[in-house]
Amino acid sequence: MDLTPLNPPRRILMGPGPSDVDPRVLTAMALPTVGHLDPAFISVMEQVRAMLQAVFGTQNKLTIPMSGTGSAGMEAAMVNLVAPGDRVLVGVNGVFGGRLCAVAERAGGEVVRVEAPWGTALDPDAFRAAAKGRGFKVLALVHAETSTGVLQDLSGFRAVADELGALLLIDAVTSLGGVPVDLDAHGVDAAYSGTQKCLSCPPGLAPLSYSARAVEAVKARTTPPVSWYLDLSLIARYWLGTEESGGAARAYHHTAPINMVYGLHEALRIALSEGLEARFARHRRIAAAFVAGLEAMDLPLPVAPADRLPQLSLVRVPDGVDEKQVRTELLAEHGLEIGGGLGAFAGKAWRIGLMGSACTEDNGRLCLSALRAALGRQGRVVADPLPAFDAAL
Numbered sequence: 001m002d003l004t005p006l007n008p009p010r011r012i013l014m015g016p017g018p019s020d021v022d023p024r025v026l027t028a029m030a031l032p033t034v035g036h037l038d039p040a041f042i043s044v045m046e047q048v049r050a051m052l053q054a055v056f057g058t059q060n061k062l063t064i065p066m067s068g069t070g071s072a073g074m075e076a077a078m079v080n081l082v083a084p085g086d087r088v089l090v091g092v093n094g095v096f097g098g099r100l101c102a103v104a105e106r107a108g109g110e111v112v113r114v115e116a117p118w119g120t121a122l123d124p125d126a127f128r129a130a131a132k133g134r135g136f137k138v139l140a141l142v143h144a145e146t147s148t149g150v151l152q153d154l155s156g157f158r159a160v161a162d163e164l165g166a167l168l169l170i171d172a173v174t175s176l177g178g179v180p181v182d183l184d185a186h187g188v189d190a191a192y193s194g195t196q197k198c199l200s201c202p203p204g205l206a207p208l209s210y211s212a213r214a215v216e217a218v219k220a221r222t223t224p225p226v227s228w229y230l231d232l233s234l235i236a237r238y239w240l241g242t243e244e245s246g247g248a249a250r251a252y253h254h255t256a257p258i259n260m261v262y263g264l265h266e267a268l269r270i271a272l273s274e275g276l277e278a279r280f281a282r283h284r285r286i287a288a289a290f291v292a293g294l295e296a297m298d299l300p301l302p303v304a305p306a307d308r309l310p311q312l313s314l315v316r317v318p319d320g321v322d323e324k325q326v327r328t329e330l331l332a333e334h335g336l337e338i339g340g341g342l343g344a345f346a347g348k349a350w351r352i353g354l355m356g357s358a359c360t361e362d363n364g365r366l367c368l369s370a371l372r373a374a375l376g377r378q379g380r381v382v383a384d385p386l387p388a389f390d391a392a393l
């Protein structure tokens with residue numbers, strides 16, 4: 001048995017997530033653990049709820065971090081709303097839309113998929129057409145599709161959901177903290193995220209928000225959700241207090257991951273102290289310069305400019321270039337991680353993230369220069385991307 005202490009390498013995480021964790025978050029996670037019903041922790045919970053409401057752009061009371069990664073948020077958001085036989089309309093233009101379908105089907109939902117080519121956004125009218133005049137319990141779509149780098153415009157989806165009598169559910173795993181999410185402005189009923197993308201916190205919690213209408217839908221269920229661990233009615237008794245006590249007393253459900261909640265608390269404090277508008281502007285500004293650098297190297301970006309996520313760029317690998325070799329070299333030489341393609345883009349694209357605290361000018365420059373050098377070693381000589389990067393800043 002090897003009992004040497006861990007000594008993980010220091011990386012620069014510019015893949016699709018996890019992203020670099022702010023050192024202040026790691027320091028917060030090392031604070032003393034207290035009990036999950038300690039008054040000191042309850043005040044942390046209240047602060048986290050308030051800060052999550054701010055980043056989600058919502059007044060929803062049920063806005064809490066679920067224990068688990070983004071997928072736990074996805075399951076919780078879906079299985080509390082979907083009972084066997086419920087119809088669910090899901091937009092699929094990448095991996096995570098497909099995963100939403102799988103989760104809804106496991107909950108017994110009858111899923112109708114609204115497909116769009118990978119690398120493009122979804123159109124509200126396509127949902128109308130796929131619904132064929134039928135009613136639906138849930139209309140679900142991904143706000144920031146991490147497998148393709150597409151940012152989904154949410155306007156118009158509340159109107160479609162109303163026509164179908166549906167609750168509107170979004171995946172905000174990669175969007176939260178990097179671009180506006182504005183749940184209330186878009187009339188979203190259920191949303192979930194993850195801590196490890198633009199919030200710059202380690203993976204482990206899934207912020208979730210349910211509107212009053214979604215909470216009513218849960219109360220109206222005649223069968224309990226398939227998951228006990230993710231049952232929001234039970235979890236709300238811990239995070240919001242029990243109804244019998246008027247919210248004064250909290251009931252144990254499962255032991256909250258105390259130190260993860262500290263980490264999220266600090267990550268939210270950092271995001272809100274920067275200011276959400278300033279944070280979004282930083283992502284936009286550095287991403288625009290990064291894209292200018294990629295274009296200077298003649299690297300094609302398959303996603304149309306209007307649909308691009310600032311915090312994640314999909315970059316097509318030029319013919320004849322070994323994409324895996326490039327990633328291996330970036331990691332070995334610079335400790336720099338970028339992602340490979342998924343699904344339709346597997347082996348054909350890189351996914352490069354500029355998320356949260358990793359979204360810096362220095363990281364943009366380093367990644368562009370390292371890519372240029374790695375391409376050169378494979379015989380693909382390209383122009384210096386830095387003048388274009390600097391000019392666009």
Ligand code: PLP
Pocket residue numbers: 016017069070071072074096142144145146147171173174194203
């Ligand atoms: N949804 C999206 C859009 C994601 O990008 C991810 C993870 O990358 C998930 C869901 C699942 O999150 P996790 O891997 O944290 O469980």
